[in-house]
Amino acid sequence: MAGDLPNLERVRKIVLRLHQECLGLDLKDAVFKKYPGIVLKHLWHLIRSEGSMNRRKRAQIILISLGFIGLTGISGVAYSVYSLLSKIRAGALNKRPFMRRTRSQIMLDNGARVMYIPYGDDEENKKRVLIGPKDDDRYEHDKYLFKYFAKSNRSQLFYSRFVSQLSILYRILIPKLTDRNAFLLSFQIFFLIMRTWLSLFVARLDGQIVKDIISRNGRKFMLDLMCWFLIAFPASYTNSAIKFLQRKLSLNFRVNLTRYIHDMYLDNRLAFYKVTFDTQAASSVIANIDNSVANDVAKFCDAVCSVFANIAKPVIDLVFFSVYLRDNLGTLGILGIFVNYFVTGFFLKKLMPPLGKLVSKRSSAEGDYYNYHLNLIQNSEEIAFYQGTQVERGKVNVLYNNLMDQMLLVDRVKAKYNAIEDYVLKYTWSALGYVFASIPTVVATFTTGVNNEEVNMREFIVNKRLMLSLADAGSRLMHSIKDISQLTGYTNRIFVLLSVLHRVHAKQFAYGAITDEGDGLDDKPSQRFDDVLRGTVQRNFNGIRVENIDVIIPSKLGREGTKLINKLTFQIPPVIIPETATSDSQVSISQKIVFQGPGSSLLILGPNGCGKSSIQRIIAEIWPIYNKNGLLSIPSPSELFCVPQKPYFIQDGTLRDQLIYPMAGDDFFDQGHKDRELVQILQEVKLEYLLKRDRGWKYLDARADWKDVLSGGERQRVNFARIMFHKPRFAVLDEATNAISADMEDYLFNLLKRYRFNFITISQRPSLIKYHDFSLDINSDESWHLQMLGTDEAITSIEKEIEGLETNLQNVESWEKERSELVKRLAHI
């Protein structure tokens, strides 16, 4: 212990001398407690005093290092406290006895949704996500921004398509100034500035340390090294913060853009369906819209953020370094550097390949290839039956080769450019850097005639480092020309996607009809709308009435397009009882057990392609009514259920999800439904054996690829189960029983009649006549014939059909003879 004292004393003396010599601070009589205050005061005093330049600079470095460390420390502590508090809060919430949650999302009164999504490794861990309500006004407003862009006059002197597109898109990425993305962006800018400041200090410190080494000043060297270590803390923190903020910002942009697209793409205006009719959107963006929504959005957001960081970093560097270097190199030196930059930038821009276009093409090739694989998986069984492997492999190889060609093309074009870029930016610029950095040293030596090696060395080191950093900043700025070019490609793709979605989402969308007035987003909606789609739709009607409707295939020809059926007119039930008409909100599904009225039915018959399914499309309002006197009267959406020809099964859903579609699993429990109901329904449609096959009722929770698991007939029976569950008063069935056996078909139609559903059946089979009250025969020449079944007329027509069949039967004998003769002749050959 006694031996330690002299050692301690020696350390104290070294520390005191270090302060004395490096900062001119006398600490002999100072008390330890007051040490930080005294040092800070002294440093502040040094900076403001007119004394030694060296000490002043050193004091600046120390103070700024301390400032940055303080900032780093405070933000670190604040973050730790915040995460601790959130953990405590989460723990406290978990302790609360809480309701068993069966669903993953809740719809709030204002239309916002609260979702609980898995978070972290622990499956129990759920994160709460609030998705604000959809703002329809915003879409109506934005629609015009996109429309005016398409029509804008590009004759301005400094028109840039890319900048104009970005100036519209940024409103989606950062909707308002108080948005969290705006804060993140400010933080990023703050850290970028901080990074440049730190680089400046590191450059100065570097020079100082070299000078200390050359002059063999051990104490100053130690002090500067200490500063070096101190500055390293905030320096390393800053770089990782910049990277993190860039990534976070990109993800936030992606969330905003994806939600914006989803809200437009998937709402009751059915943009996802109508987009196929948009004749103006022939681009690959729409052909592979899934790829655009999933991949292009992500690539665009990454590219925007990285271009911003790649430009902001060197620009800040350039400003700061050139201000500092101006003191050493003079205005002329700095001007020389910048002239060099601009000349190089101009030269490189001229040599720049059209990367935007190439990247866009590569994206579309990626989409084609990906989509083909998707199609292959979805139709694997059909392809296997047809043994179509070879054709498919040929196709997929062509698409893959095309993708590879596009990728290689981008890389090949880039390689040439990169070589020139590297030569100019890495080597020419750094050589120029050395020349410029040596100017002050040479000038000082010539003018003073004194060659102070230590000072020269320090000056040179600082200037060289700054020059190289400046050259590096300049070259990064030049490199980002390439990134900007790529970004233009992605921006254009996203812009096209949003423009098309806005066009299709517009109320006035005329199914791609091209008129003199241009696109569907018009100034005078009513005039435009009336012009192409002139039919009328009456909603909340207590039946289905089609009056004078021309069934026309939607196309760019509008009402001049192919007409399938002329002035179609029918109605079910034949007599409308007005008092039972109810709106959606007045009737809950559980109340609708057995309907009032007898329930009426219509069978639509006709040859292939005559337009039977198109009638269903018009009733479901997914096809428009073109003719002016066409009137469609339909019940409220909950009263009408359309069963399409191709059964649809929700992906990765449970059996329950399939039975209750289009109701969501969450809503099923929310509205108080029980699995018991579904079991009863399965019994009604004779599918209860599915539950016996596996884990009983729990099988309702089984997830599978139900489209493949169920047979054709089972899939169609699930459609009947859906009708039984939703109990709509009106159902439209398109070829809903063509895969079902005759006895089962008989049972199912009787079930519909027993529950007094009103239904329209579209079929090729006249044998279904016995379950219907009316029949509508569609002919291939646009004509149709409606008749009441059971009437004299109907009986006569059926009798006529029987007569026809009987005449045919009489011919059977002669046909048989003919056949056997042909067989004999063939045997001779």
Ligand SMILES: Nc1ncnc2c1ncn2[C@@H]1O[C@H](COP(=O)(O)OP(=O)(O)OP(=O)(O)O)[C@@H](O)[C@H]1O
């Ligand atoms: N989106 C579309 N674009 C172009 N033509 C279409 C479109 N949808 C249907 N058609 C055409 O409209 C015609 C009628 O189609 P629809 O599906 O109504 O026939 P259908 O009478 O139900 O025939 P099927 O008995 O074979 O089901 C067909 O010739 C079809 O090719």
